[in-house]
Amino acid sequence: MKSVELFAGAGGLGLGVGGAGFEHAAVVEIDRWACDTLAENTKWPLHGWDKGDVRKFDYTPLKGTVNLVTGGPPCQPFSMGGRHRAFLDPRDMFPEAARAVRELRPKAFIFENVKGLRRQAFSNYLEYIRLRLRHPDLTPREGEEWLTHLKRLEDYETSGANGGLLYNVVIRLLNAADYGVPQKRERVFIVGIRDDLAAAFHFPDATHSYDALMWSKWRSGEYWKRHGIAPVPNAREQSRAARLKVKPAELPWRTVRDALHDLPDPEFHPAVASKFADHRFISGARSYPGHTGSPLDEPAKTLKAGVHGVPGGENMLRRPDGTVRYFSERESARLQTFPDDFRFHGSWTETMRQLGNAVPVELAKVVAKAVREQIERTHEKSDSLQSLGQAAPGRKRSKRAIATGAGESAS
Template sequence: MKSVELFVGAGGLGIASERAGFRPALVLDWDKWACDTLRENKRRGLKEFADWKIVEGDVREFDFGKVRGSVDLVTGGPPCQPFSLGGRHRAFLDERDMFPQAVRAVRELRPKSFVFENVKGLTRTSFASYLEYVRLQLRHPEVTARHDEPWLDHLSRLERYETSGRHDGLHYNLVMRVLNAANYGVPQRRERVFIVGFRSDLEFDWHFPAETHSQDALLWSQWRSNEYWDQHRVTPKKRPDGGAGRERALRLAEPPRMEPWVTVRDAISDLPDPERHPLLAADHHDHRFIPGARTYVGHTGSPLDEPAKTLKAGVHGVPGGENMLRRPDGSVRYFTVRESARLQTFPDEMVFHGSWSETMRQLGNAVPTRMAEAVLTSVRERLRRSA
């Protein structure tokens, strides 16, 4: 099945698309460092990148007519700074908003399906009208804005078209949901909003894949069965007191049926600590100690025995708290690039281009591959059943 990957960045959605069984006819991004990362991994022979046709350029200038034949899937994470909780919240006034280009791609390529993802901040109350504007444009991509038409006027016209019941031409049935990556086996509590659409002439029914992992299952394995500590060979003296998590576990009547949340320790315990064992760490690519981590109110780092906090890119470098590891003794250090890649479930063989802060920007903007793969595999299965 043929796909087109937009705003691909470090490749989280693109890798997930490849693993789900799609083959990219186009992989597009404007960022030099991100494209260098993709080209380097393709050159190194990573199977996920083998068939990628990488184009470095501005999507606003790309002619989608160059993509030949029918397209099964369009994916992308339109730049999210306009909606990020850490950004300036300008939304439709922000020139970095690339949702109009996502709509254009759907209009011109007419794919059977699309999957777009973005930060949870897109669902904030202050952005409710613009989110509805995005939804209606994706649902009716041929109802385009007129020259110099204000977006609110275009929204009103889309609302009238939506409620008229007369939907001629290209339109899509779509669903939208905020997903927590930890609930799909990602060692990170990262919430992203997914917008999934199917072309209406296909008459598909579809729903988001069921969650596979839970916090209660982790707490049970830590404080009821002790399987978690035994697996990691953590003696009782070195285990934390558990606090509220332990109390919650003791209230559980029976073992949860889901898999446990994956923790930071699960993800990185086989890697040598780059601060305490730098020579051993040097044997692992992109795994070196970065000094300067410190704690302060609201920035205490990610506990070792929980999923990590949301990795962030930051406007002026990487924030202090979210991208730090907090060891059981209270000491902290920054996650390395290799550890961060694991927290985003990227392949271990993958390498990244750019400085530490630039690479962390790529990783902080990415969608976790494992979560995206769950969604895209479900989409592909629905498309396959209709073929």
């Protein structure tokens, strides 16, 4: 199955989508360092740097060949650490995501963004994003403000019209830790399934849990035995574990120690650490209120890119004795579940920006696999209908849809 990846960044989402069985027909990214990273590590058909502006990208050669469109439109307009300008921010690329869906007409799409997209201040705009992706044919008129376009989309959604390209769209906030990523990273996923596909879609169930980690630490003791160390006292965790009546069915959340157990500490063992790519000690880490680092025996805090450099608290390791240091590039890549042979281009700050903006590879794979299974079930349904001489489900464009404005050309 073919896919198109927009706003690819360092490739976390793309690697996950590829791992789920999709083949990239085009990968689009404008950032120079991210493009260098992708060029070294992948053989994807990269449209990068000067050719990576999605606003100018021509989808014509790909029409009719793409099953899935994916991407992470720039998150700074919605980030908790940004300026919160949303639709007023020129970096808002959700309109371009809608254009890609309209022109490529894929069977499905996956877009992801930061947790801040769900803030109350952006609720109307999130609904606007949903409706634009649900009805990609209903495009803005020349000079039309987004709120006016939202009203037209709402009218069309509630009018009973049944024409034009239509996607069933679901939005969910997922915590990467719940899917085996050693990081408490919450991301908004927007998944759309084309309406003529038969099977229903829902997001995958969580496979890991915090309570399972508590059981592993303080009821069975398996966590400490596995790492060959004595338990590190934690009154808060022990109190929670004591309230658990039965062993949770999920696997335990993975911790920083789980992810980094076989990497030498670059501060104390620099010579050994240098044998691992991109694994070196970075000085200058310090702890202060609100920036205390990621405890070794918990999933990491969310790695962040930062508006003005790397935020120390989120990108630091905190040892049981309270000392802190920055995560190395390799450690950060582990926390984002990139493979160890994946090399990043640019300075440490630039690499951390790429990693802080990335989707964890394993989380992307889980979501993309669920979407692929949905498409495959639809193929089976379609084949079955054809064998019975029936037409596969589809939608016809009604006169009412035409009058409402679906299918207008983009401004």
